[in-house]
Amino acid sequence: MPVELTPSQALGLWHAVSLEQVRVDSRDLTLRQMAILLEIYLVPPPHTVRGLAAKLGVTKPVITRALDTMGAAGLVDRVRDERDRRNVVIKRTVEGALYLEKFGDLIINQGRKL
Amino acid sequence: MPVELTPSQALGLWHAVSLEQVRVDSRDLTLRQMAILLEIYLVPPPHTVRGLAAKLGVTKPVITRALDTMGAAGLVDRVRDERDRRNVVIKRTVEGALYLEKFGDLIINQGRKL
DNA sequence: GGCGATCGTTACGCAAGCGTTTCTTTTGTG
DNA sequence: CACAAAAGAAACGCTTGCGTAACGATCGCC
Numbered sequence: 118m119p120v121e122l123t124p125s126q127a128l129g130l131w132h133a134v135s136l137e138q139v140r141v142d143s144r145d146l147t148l149r150q151m152a153i154l155l156e157i158y159l160v161p162p163p164h165t166v167r168g169l170a171a172k173l174g175v176t177k178p179v180i181t182r183a184l185d186t187m188g189a190a191g192l193v194d195r196v197r198d199e200r201d202r203r204n205v206v207i208k209r210t211v212e213g214a215l216y217l218e219k220f221g222d223l224i225i226n227q228g229r230k231l
Numbered sequence: 232m233p234v235e236l237t238p239s240q241a242l243g244l245w246h247a248v249s250l251e252q253v254r255v256d257s258r259d260l261t262l263r264q265m266a267i268l269l270e271i272y273l274v275p276p277p278h279t280v281r282g283l284a285a286k287l288g289v290t291k292p293v294i295t296r297a298l299d300t301m302g303a304a305g306l307v308d309r310v311r312d313e314r315d316r317r318n319v320v321i322k323r324t325v326e327g328a329l330y331l332e333k334f335g336d337l338i339i340n341q342g343r344k345l
Numbered sequence: 346g347g348c349g350a351t352c353g354t355t356a357c358g359c360a361a362g363c364g365t366t367t368c369t370t371t372t373g374t375g
Numbered sequence: 376c377a378c379a380a381a382a383g384a385a386a387c388g389c390t391t392g393c394g395t396a397a398c399g400a401t402c403g404c405c
Binding site: 118119120121122123124126127129130131132134135136138139140145146147148149151152155156158159172173174175217218220221222224225228229230231 | 270
């Protein structure tokens with residue numbers, strides 16, 4: 118079920134959502150952090166640092182740092198993989214799910230207003 | 232003409248666009264910068280530092296800095312207002328318009344894929 | 346003409362992100 | 376058992392953004 122948008126709608130939607138998010142949330146996640154967060158919550162686990170780095174086309178420290186920041190904010194959690202203790206498995210949190218749920222509502226509402 | 236999205240479509244669209252943008256563009260504008268850029272290009276001029284600050288709910292130095300950065304990238308331009316020389320009028324550029332046009336295409340294409 | 350208000354910028358100290366490189370732990374394999 | 380490979384984190388120097396506070400230029404108005 119594709120979503121058909123005109124150029125004006127596409128940018129207008131992004132505009133309205135960005136604007137509202139800036140006004141509402143002082144956290145101001147970077148685009149990279151947002152991409153990581155959405156990847157974790159929308160794609161079936163497990164997620165690893167290495168996997169995310171490959172998926173986004175960035176280096177591993179970028180992922181580590183983003184997880185540090187978002188972990189401190191309670192949006193994600195890290196657990197050592199007991200089957201291969203070199204790996205770290207990234208876990209979702211209730212707070213993170215809530216955050217994205219509200220963000221999704223924001224998108225939906227701004228979309229309706231177009 | 233509203234855009235009706237399911238929660239899954241809303242977050243899925245944001246996910247796909249963020250991901251692609253991260254992979255394609257090393258510039259990595261912050262959400263604030265993106266909101267400012269879209270405001271300048273989608274809302275009829277004139278735009279001033281003060282006006283943008285009020286619209287986004289941020290302080291003036293935030294706007295000044297964003298304009299510094301995006302100006303250096305050629306995405307916007309600044310011109311002194313000759314009618315009231317205290318004001319600075321923010322101008323669009325060809326490069327900025329092109330940048331947003333490509334970004335809009337990205338949104339449209341990712342929307343179709345949902 | 347003086348003077349308070351307004352506009353945008355700059356300065357300051359600080360926090361956070363970056364890329365590269367190095368380190369630590371753990372694995373698998375000869 | 377030794378040792379190279381792999382995963383993630385930490386260290387390093389640097390750049391960029393932040394909020395607050397101060398600043399210079401310009402205006403409106405009496």
